[in-house]
Amino acid sequence: MSGVSDLQLEDLPGVEPHLISKLKRAGIQSVLDLAVSVPHELAIGDYEGNGIAADVETISELVMRAQKALTDSGILTKEFCTADEVLERRKSLVRFTTGSANLDAFLKGGVETQAITEIAGEFGSGKSQICHTLCVTANLSKGKGKGRGKGLDSIIFIDTENTFRPERIHQIAEARGLDSEEIMKRVFVCKINNSAQLEAIIRNLSKSIEQYRAKLVIVDSIISLHRAEYPGRESLAERQQRLNVMLHKLVRLAEIYNIAIIVTNQVQSQPDNFFGNSNSGADSTRASGGNIMGHACTYRIFLRKAGHDSRIAIMVDSPYHHAYDQVRFTISEKGVENAAAADEGNKKTLESSESGW
Ligand SMILES: Nc1ncnc2c1ncn2[C@@H]1O[C@H](COP(=O)(O)OP(=O)(O)O)[C@@H](O)[C@H]1O
Ligand SMILES: [Mg+2]
Numbered sequence: 001m002s003g004v005s006d007l008q009l010e011d012l013p014g015v016e017p018h019l020i021s022k023l024k025r026a027g028i029q030s031v032l033d034l035a036v037s038v039p040h041e042l043a044i045g046d047y048e049g050n051g052i053a054a055d056v057e058t059i060s061e062l063v064m065r066a067q068k069a070l071t072d073s074g075i076l077t078k079e080f081c082t083a084d085e086v087l088e089r090r091k092s093l094v095r096f097t098t099g100s101a102n103l104d105a106f107l108k109g110g111v112e113t114q115a116i117t118e119i120a121g122e123f124g125s126g127k128s129q130i131c132h133t134l135c136v137t138a139n140l141s142k143g144k145g146k147g148r149g150k151g152l153d154s155i156i157f158i159d160t161e162n163t164f165r166p167e168r169i170h171q172i173a174e175a176r177g178l179d180s181e182e183i184m185k186r187v188f189v190c191k192i193n194n195s196a197q198l199e200a201i202i203r204n205l206s207k208s209i210e211q212y213r214a215k216l217v218i219v220d221s222i223i224s225l226h227r228a229e230y231p232g233r234e235s236l237a238e239r240q241q242r243l244n245v246m247l248h249k250l251v252r253l254a255e256i257y258n259i260a261i262i263v264t265n266q267v268q269s270q271p272d273n274f275f276g277n278s279n280s281g282a283d284s285t286r287a288s289g290g291n292i293m294g295h296a297c298t299y300r301i302f303l304r305k306a307g308h309d310s311r312i313a314i315m316v317d318s319p320y321h322h323a324y325d326q327v328r329f330t331i332s333e334k335g336v337e338n339a340a341a342a343d344e345g346n347k348k349t350l351e352s353s354e355s356g357w
Helices: 017-025 031-035 039-043 056-072 083-091 101-106 127-140 166-175 180-185 195-203 205-212 224-229 233-257 284-296 341-345 347-353
Strands: 115-121 154-159 187-191 214-220 260-266 299-305 310-317 326-332 335-338
Touching: 017 056, 031 056, 031 233, 039 056, 101 310, 101 326, 101 335, 115 127, 115 233, 127 154, 127 166, 127 180, 127 214, 127 260, 127 335, 154 195, 154 205, 166 180, 166 187, 166 335, 180 187, 187 205, 195 205, 195 224, 195 233, 205 214, 205 233, 214 233, 224 233, 233 260, 233 284
Parallel strands: 115 260, 115 299, 154 187, 154 214, 214 260
Antiparallel strands: 299 310, 310 326, 326 335
16 A cells, blocks of 8 residues: 555645644545545544644645645546546556445445445345345455455454444355465454544544555445434534534545445435435425435435345435335345345336336
8 A cells, every 4th residue: 555655744845833733633644645635524623623723724725735736646646637537547546346246246246445335224224234135245256456455455444333343254155165264363343332522533534544445435324323412403503513524535545445335324215205206395305315415425325125034125316226225135144135036026026017117
């Protein structure tokens, strides 16, 4: 991972030493840390009370210089690129298999790097099961990024709901005939108890990504703690702002490190209501959460129960899917799997009876 973290703050031209010391005290150690910082957050001193005590303009200027340094060294994409440069960058994109060929096909090859994929759905819809399965299957993907030793990539699993189960990872790996011990050594789990802790972990995530050589970061779930700690309409604006800061950071990390990011989001409503397409106007709280998520997440997938172990994934937002593409899968001992042939046979009935989706 040389290059990304090598650029030192001292290498930035024209930055006064006293500002560098302040940045370091605020936990900003490298040019990369600075480039992915949110100026407003630094200015208000969110870093355990250690803000850098400078105005937002000064900090914005510093962040822009850091971003320029990374752009100049080819780490960050330029603001404007020619289409062929964009295409070249997309060639380094990696897709991780979900464990179900049908679900992979639905995702045009699997969970993509340089993107955030949101998995939304009600309780028990299979969000955490997809995350657990990916811990086992992600490393099986073909065509992984160049220059990385096979078997060295790891996964960071940020668990905010206390639902991560190593036994389940073990079971999925064994059921697939894989080396469960080896796989479990590559999953770095971080249990989070409150929203401030989640924000701190995400703020410092670049260090963990480098340290563990992570290629996939899972946040299960991204909003539940904030939703619980910032209830009601009066705290909605602050909650959304905090969510926005976290997602913003994740977007940049996905791009800079060419990693895949999965965030889960528990929702009760139907996708049309939740994703802000409702015309009723009755549920603007959800629509607003949806808008912030909608801007940051490249892919938004809604899961629905369709029987005991059968589930349907619906693509609600994507740059190159037909809206509301859907696929059926099941949850078994092996984690997520293709729906059984019998279920596939029912697909036509499903599509015609639920065409409103
Ligand atoms: N070992 C297993 N074998 C088969 N199905 C399982 C297993 N573990 C969990 N499931 C299924 O997964 C569902 C829970 O899904 P989960 O991903 O935890 O939901 P959520 O969307 O709330 O995260 C259970 O209701 C069950 O149907
Ligand atoms: Mg869950």
